[in-house]
Amino acid sequence: QVYRGADLKYTLDISLEQAANGFDTEIRVPSWENCEVCHGNGAKPGTQPRTCHTCDGAGVVRMQQGFFSVQQNCPTCHGTGKEITDPCTSCDGVGRIRRNKTLQVKIPAGIDDGMRIRSAGNGEPGVNGGPPGDLYVEIHLKQHGIFQRDGDDLHCELTIPFTTAALGGELEVPTLTGRGAITIPEGTQTGKTFRLRGKGIRGVRSSYPGDLYCHVSVETPVRLNEEQKKILRQFETSLQQGGEKHSPNSQSWRDRVKNFFS
Ligand SMILES: [Zn+2]
Ligand SMILES: [Zn+2]
Incomplete structure (x- = not known):
């Protein structure tokens, strides 16, 4: 049974200016290497993985559910078809070791919050030689x-x-x-x-x-001082002499309030 690796998500915080102009950046993402101790098979050196006893190496099991027979991932070997009785101590029987790598990412000009950039093949590795998943860089726009x-x-x-x-x-x-x-x-x-x-x-x-x-x-x-307040009061008097024409909105608002109470 061959499986594609899972996709990975990476959140990248960028400024509005960076989003507007675009830029090139480097990000650190997880990567996996074959375990050097067991050469990737997950078994302790000197031992070999066995054919899974639950699924006979098929990687899948059939379950009876009512009238239907349903195919499921083998719970013992998780689809690999191999069972490791004596796991490699270096990688805990996984066969690979997680490291980090630096990835160059090009952020295009105009990118917006929530948009994703796909980096093909940079997700988790596949199972049994399956293709790796993809890495998605999700953009988070910082407040300006x-x-x-x-x-x-x-x-x-x-x-x-x-x-x-x-x-x-x-x-x-x-x-x-x-x-x-x-x-x-x-x-x-x-x-x-x-x-x-x-x-x-x-x-x-x-x-x-x-x-x-x-x-x-x-x-x-x-925080007006007395002098400024005096000028403003004079100004207010001057406005009132002009009638309602200087504050038409205030006048119409007062009219509406008057109608409301009458
Ligand atoms: Zn190992
Ligand atoms: Zn199995």
Whole structure:
């Protein structure tokens, strides 16, 4: 009975920048060598593996289950067809010894969290000369301090002072490829989103990069001194003289609350 070896999984933590640009890396993975003491047959030197007495060397046994006869892996020899009465002490009768090896892995640009890279033949060895399994390198994307990734798009929060939000202005924003700039129009509110085309990530199977979305959050000033509070109160009075036109959202919200209670 010939069996293919089991697949192995290796989790690789990478940064957003590494995912965006791709990179070459080395990983340490388990590998197996034939045991030098028993030359891979698992029997103590001077002894030989015997034909398994349970399955007569077939590696499988037939079990009666109701009307059906079911074929199963032999429980004694686990499919090898050989029984080792005197196991090799160096490898515990397994016939091989686990070591580690270094593997070169190429991470393609645009790879995303949860994607897997297959490294053929680098899994566990097969049984009775069967082919080895494969190694799967599973990508785990580390959290980024500024950007959140959503497919090919990136999102970031853009906290701006309320004066900039009110007056408008040019603002520097970070992108994965360097500094970018956006123009904040007068009267920008919290929740407003600015899209920077092509400043996202080009996915592994994408022909063009995604976009970067900057989500505005207006910051209310804190720890004002008396002078600043005085100016703000004067400013407030000035706003009230303009009626509801300076704060249309607040006015409509107050109207809705009034209707709710009436
Ligand atoms: Zn051995
Ligand atoms: Zn057996």
